[in-house]
Amino acid sequence: MRVEEDVQQMVERVLKGDGDAFLGLVHRYAPGVRAYLASHLYQLDAVDDLAQETLIAAYRSLDRFRQGEDFGGWLRGIARNKLRKHFEQVQKHSGLMERFRAECAGVLGDAWEERAEEVHGEALQRMLGCIGRLPDRMRRVVRANLDGSRGESLAEELGTTAGAVYQLQYRALKMLRDCMKEAHGT
Amino acid sequence: MEPDLADALRAYQGGAFPEERLRELVHRLRTDSAFREAFGDAVWILGLSRLAQAPEPRWTGLCEEMGWLNPGSAAGDPRGENPGAVEGFENLDRVLGEVRREPAPYVRAWWRRAAVLALAACLVLLAGLGWMWGGRQPDAAGGGLGDVVSAEGAVWENRSIRVGSEVRVGPLKLLRGNASIGFHSGVLLFVEGPADLEFRDSSRIWCGRGRLRLRVPPGAEGFVIDTPEGVVTDLGTELGVEIAPGRSTRLAVYEGKAEASLRVPGQGGVRTEVLGEKQGAELVGAQGVIRRMPIEELQGVGRIPMPGLRLAPGYREQVLEAGPVFYWRLDRVEGDQVAGETEGTPVLWKKGAVDFVEDTAGTRSAWFRGGALAVGEAVDFPGEKYAVECWLCAEPMSSGGVLGLAEDDRFQRHFGYVEFTNRLAGSGHGQASALRFLHRRPAGGGGGMNVLVPQPGLAYRWHHWVVQQDSGRLEVYQDGKRVGRAEAGSDPGGAGAPCWIQLGALRENLAGTKRMKNGSVLPVLERPFLGRMAEMAIYSRPLSEQEIRRHAQSRLP
Incomplete structure (x- = not known):
């Protein structure tokens, strides 16, 4: 309740011309928007481009935000529209992999939206801490970007197979999930 | 882990699969809720982990x-x-x-x-x-844009100009010799005489004749040189220009990009050409053409010299007499290793672009060009009391880490940090540069006590620095004089705790590594120091004012 009151106050300040008040909203909600977008889009450049477009669109249409509404949900609604347009472009022009990701996003989008509600700035800090606590090889796999054929080259560096690298990554992701839950609980 | 999940995760990250296989995976995602949940869970955590390790967004x-x-x-x-x-x-x-x-x-x-x-x-x-x-009103002539940071055989039309003179809006004529002018924005202009210049503002000059070399740091792109033939706009980072009156303007891009433009005679059109690295062009205004030329034709435009450092012959012995626990002269490298001067000094390992070359005074020092030097394993650090002494000549760039003392090998948890910075907005010092000494106990990624020594004109000059802390009392000395101090409170110590030492950067970016042209893989460094460093010594006690003064006075003219 307190948070929503603060949000409403910030919105009112922005609407009265105090642009800096929007900083508070961005600070609170941008991590969730980025996380939501990052679950749909693999390329982080695209994530940040769409997150920025979402925030700009929110600022420009802030007068349409209704009092008492969930601001994070409202932002994700804008992000969802941006995503839809993005995927329309992807379907027209992109390759197989991008279309596969778009299909995944279509199937899983609702589940990810619920999770995004819980993401604030501290979540990313917590995640860094969890990554730091992974065993060496897992940490290396998580730190490496397994984009495209990177899995194969990392497998060579680690003296194993690409399949084993992805297995390791999956196990690491499970450990990170548990660590995040644990950290969230404390 | 079942094969479908492995394949889906791999495909999601760009692994190559036939279309048919991808269709199968999508079908399973749609029809198998347990599979959907497991995959969604993995992708969600993958996204968060990548975001957490990624640089902050550039919004x-x-x-x-x-x-x-x-x-x-x-x-x-x-x-x-x-x-x-x-x-x-x-x-x-x-x-x-x-x-x-x-x-x-x-x-x-x-x-x-x-x-x-x-x-x-x-x-x-x-x-x-x-x-x-900051209370420094520009004068009637338009205000200080920068200053003369070095000169060699320079004879100016205005005889009162010397190294350190402020450069303002207006004309400036160099009759012979050469000089470097540092703008407050970080741009460095090297001029070979005879040269006729007019400084129009902090990002624009006119040059009627002369040879120039321009180095533009990130963030100051867009610096413009107007010439009689046309306009040269820097898009970062280093270029040379030669303006011969009545002939042509010749341009060579050494690093980065530049744009050449000229007005076509007899019409309103403006011809433009963007030049990439190692490309050259000649602007012929009378004909309205931009002719490509080999960069070698302009190699005569001298490289921008870093000022030299000359120390008295007994400087090394003076330092050793003071009993440093670690001491690197930073004057040589063997392979990728920099050896120390005392028995207990660990080897520093080179990470990226650090060269060891002579300066204009013939002294070898470490020239940091984006890389760093770091110990290969943790060392025992003094703890409650320590002093760090070195000579620095920084390029006028953005913040750069000089020395990091951390509890981890990727330098995320500092307990001591020294940096050269121009990020003092909000302190009333505008773009002025400063040395910053941070003390933080317990070690971590935030908080701590800072001593900031803000002054313009630190860049492109050698200075002797000592930062030291004694049970929470912090002091900074520049060229033998105390210039800053702070009380951080009692220091819980940490004597004997493992410590990682890095010279030349704040920390490693956890987002990953970069592959160099030679195939080697290096960490991505945040806030690299750009400039020269020499005679780095770390002591297990604060130095006395007399010792600091004596060391600082070892510099010869």
């Missing part, structure tokens, strides 16, 4: 939209890493920092380039505002 568009171009509009810094950050939203300052640092080749889209240029212009404007707010 230049949002900054522009909101008019958030003054990171110093509020004080405070939750992490303590970033003086002048907007309280509670350090990203903005980091956004601007990234924009300043972002090399031109990575500014991909045209709108990003435009945003960078717009930001650069705004930053210049802000620098001007900061100048005024």
